[in-house]
Amino acid sequence: MRAIWKGAIAFGLVNVPVKVYSATEDHDISLHQVHNADGGRIRYQRRCEICGEVVDYSDIEKAFDEDGRTVVLSKDELKSIPAENSHEIEVVQFVPSEQLEPMMFEKSYYLEPDSKSPKAYVLLRRALEDTDRVAIVQFALREKTRLGALRIKDDVLVLQSLLWPDEVREANFPSLEADVRISAQERDMSAALVESMAADFEPESFTDEYQVQLRQLIDAKLEQGESLDTEETFGVEAGEGGKGEVIDLMEALKRSLDRKRGGGEAATASGDSDDEADTGDEEAEPAKPARKSTGARSSSAGAASKTAAKTGTDDAKPAAKSTASKTTAAKSTTAKSTASKTTASKSTGTKTAAKPAAKTTRARKPA
Incomplete structure (x- = not known):
């Protein structure tokens, strides 16, 4: 130093x-500007607005403008x-x-x-x-x-x-003055997420990913020249980024916790508990295992029916309004929900199951 x-x-x-x-010190890779047509280096010139001449740095002084007047301050005056x-x-x-x-x-x-x-x-x-x-x-x-x-x-x-x-700006944002209600469950889940990510700060464990990838790009460019394929170099499409998707806050917290805990089963359990909160006091009949259907069946319905068969119990309250129960309710002989009317043509427990799928579609339109 x-x-x-x-x-x-x-x-x-x-x-x-x-x-x-x-x-x-700055660890960024230093880049400069060039003309894209021939690669010529771009240089800046200090040119006087009045005479149009290029001025040497030694002939440049500092000045201050106020009310249309310019005060020129020489180097010696500033040092005084x-x-x-x-x-x-x-x-x-x-x-x-x-x-x-x-x-x-x-x-x-x-x-x-x-x-x-x-x-x-x-x-x-x-x-x-x-x-x-x-x-x-x-x-x-x-x-x-x-x-x-x-x-x-x-x-x-x-x-x-x-x-x-006076160099620190005041943070004045009207949007923060709005009355926002945060539920106890949201606070508990956010606190749990913080706890799951708690650690001692170790700066050396972090990497400037942009500079690493920029070096990777430069090395690949030196090796491959103009035939460089950025998608092959980085393994992703150039410019690919986040979608900025807006999702439910509670759902985002649950997914974040599930990701930190690394549990796929935890994600399913959280989804079931969320459905249970939506059911209120309604009672739902237990979901029975789905049997083979002679009508047309989508792959999503099949997957949902398998999920319902695994999770169904004698007091399966959350099954009434969960996504899986809506799909499989039409396959139950005691189905009473609106979903059973929509998908009754696919159920073996209804009278229309024996009819061809095309006739069922004409006879009963989705609600």
Whole structure:
């Protein structure tokens, strides 16, 4: 690492000389722009609007426009601002760490002792450890006066620049003012989902999937050239993404829990319990195993009848309104639901079962 700045922490009358290093770096693959016709590199030129000439960086100054007037500020004038010349990190407060709003954190810097003896550096670090507090500091860096928090990480002092209060926007969303009712069951299920996903945070277990796949794409392009097949490279169609499907909240919670628990049987059980909640006080007769039918039968009806045969009991209350019971109710000799009227032509227990399927279809239309 290369130091980007040198200064001293002013801790009361104690000065702690330090070198400042950027604590973070960008791991993104660097891409540049080219002309798609011939691959030529696209370059930007600093061109003057008045004379049209390309201007060297050394001839460029900064300016501020207000009320139609332009104030040009030279490099020397900007450097003459007192705060810009300060190389002091002034400690102004020691506060509990929980009082710092994470949204205010901006960029992190490592501080290394910059003196023959690191005693003053260690003293400040011990003071922060003993009091369990964070030092609030003010400093100037890169033409900007900054607010910062001084804390400890692995025996190293870390300076984290903070946004000023007026740089954090207020969250004002009228949609959040609506009265939303959350049932106890929804809260319990969401809490159970959180508990099923609870773990200690281990940053190294996460991967930047986009950068990995971008590297994969670049390597495949180098190997295959213009004959690259992105579907073959990634195993999915290019641009394939989520459908944004809107589903029932309770159903989404149940599916999420089932997925985390890895139980296919749990999914079936949750579906049955959901149906039971819908039945109210109605009693449903037990679903009998489906027998072979001489009429036309769809594959979905067959699958549903097998499910009904497995789940039917003497007091099968949820069977009345479940999807499986609606499909198989027409095959029961005691079926009384509307579904029995719709699918009676497919049941061997009705008088129309012996008739050809075509006649049954003409004689009885679906409700």
